[in-house]
Amino acid sequence: MSELGIIARHAGTVLIGQLAVIAFGVADTLIAGRYSPQALAVLSLASSIYISIYVALNGMLQALLPVWAQLRGAGRTADMGRSVRQALYICAGAAVIGCTGLWFSEPWLRWTDVPPDLWPEVKAYLQVLAIALVPSLLFRMYSTFNQSLGYPRLVTWLQAGALLVKVPLSYVLTFGIESAPLQWAGMGVVGCAWATLGVNAFMLGTGVILLRTQDIYRPYRLWQKMEAPDWPQLGRFLxxxxxxxxxxxxxxxxxxxxxxxxxxxxxxxxASHQIASSLAAVLYMVPLALGIASSARTGYWLGAEQVHKARQSAGLGIGLSVVAALIGAGLLAAFRAPVAQAFTTDPGVAAAATVWLGWVALYHLADAVQAVCAFLLRCYRITMAPLLIYTALLWGLGLYGGYRLAYQGLGSWVARPSVDTFWMTSTIALAIVSILFAVLVWRATRDPVADR
Incomplete structure (x- = not known):
């Protein structure tokens, strides 16, 4: 199979699994939106805080993908097992940090001026997710290991199967049971969090069974005795x-x-912003899958010391992301009104979301390239420059610029308190990030040192 075919097949398999995962959130949004506007607002706020903590910890584990892919490319299978066991120490530390941040959420709520009447439900939601974080991070390790091997199918099957459990479980735990003799009032929007805990535990348990029983994992000797912390290796991981x-x-x-x-x-x-952000997250799954697939292949070829093939894999990943982004953004722009109406029965929320979804289409065009480039840069151990660029542009121009323009005014522009103000500044920031990241990838793949 050609390199393009390998990347496309890998990305397609990952995409199915990632869409299943994002469908967890989309389903919760639909359920909360039909429960009440306040429930949707609670879900939006709690999800934002959870994701803000989870993605940093998830990203730290996901960054090990090129490490394991390069070991595989070099044929060092036994070293992969030892590396995975050492990564468990990183995972344990990440879990402690994440659970603490989610359980004690008052500073987040106070800092962002969340309305006090929403605090009890948001805090209850986050405390359930604090427990759910542990199996989620461990499953992320399993997923990353499979992706480094080029075998994402088992993960995808697990994620798709978990969706079949998640949706009805979220609905029942939120709305309760009305038919006799099992009548139960339900838990409101917090029921969605309990459903998340249930499916995370299910996926992790099944993943562990697969690691113990499937022949594809035997060469890596994963189940040998746990070694003491290898501090130099852990330092490299960190x-x-x-x-x-x-x-x-x-x-x-x-x-x-x-x-x-x-x-x-x-x-x-x-509520309308939650609908827009849910669709943006769905679209993001395509460049995310392409980033995972192309970085797995790029890392593999770098480990095999085939730098020209690594360069080809990187270029294919970026090219595919541009084509996919144009298609996805075009479809969303064309059908944004019916999409918004599918998420809510409130006419005001649907009308507002329709406007924001137009910005989401533009946002995605800027988002797709930088997402793939960020994965590729990790293959070349370039991590500090992306961090500095993200901080200056996404937090600076995108988030803080949107806040100033919305509530205080910015320069000669008067305050414009509207949701699309934030989408506008964030889109501009992401467009600049994409350009800078593409330049970094171009320079990394053409570094004369890499060709020796």
């Missing part, structure tokens, strides 16, 4: 993973924190 995790945190929080700053505009703005 040197790569911490900047990568922080970069993803800045990238995603520049997106998710919009919901917290938009909350002061009222329930309709929060």
């Amino acid at each position: 040197h790569l993973g911490v900047p990568a995790g922080l970069s993803i945190m800045v990238e995603v929080t520049s997106f998710t924190l919009m919901a917290l700053f938009i909350a002061r505009l009222g329930a309709v703005s929060s």
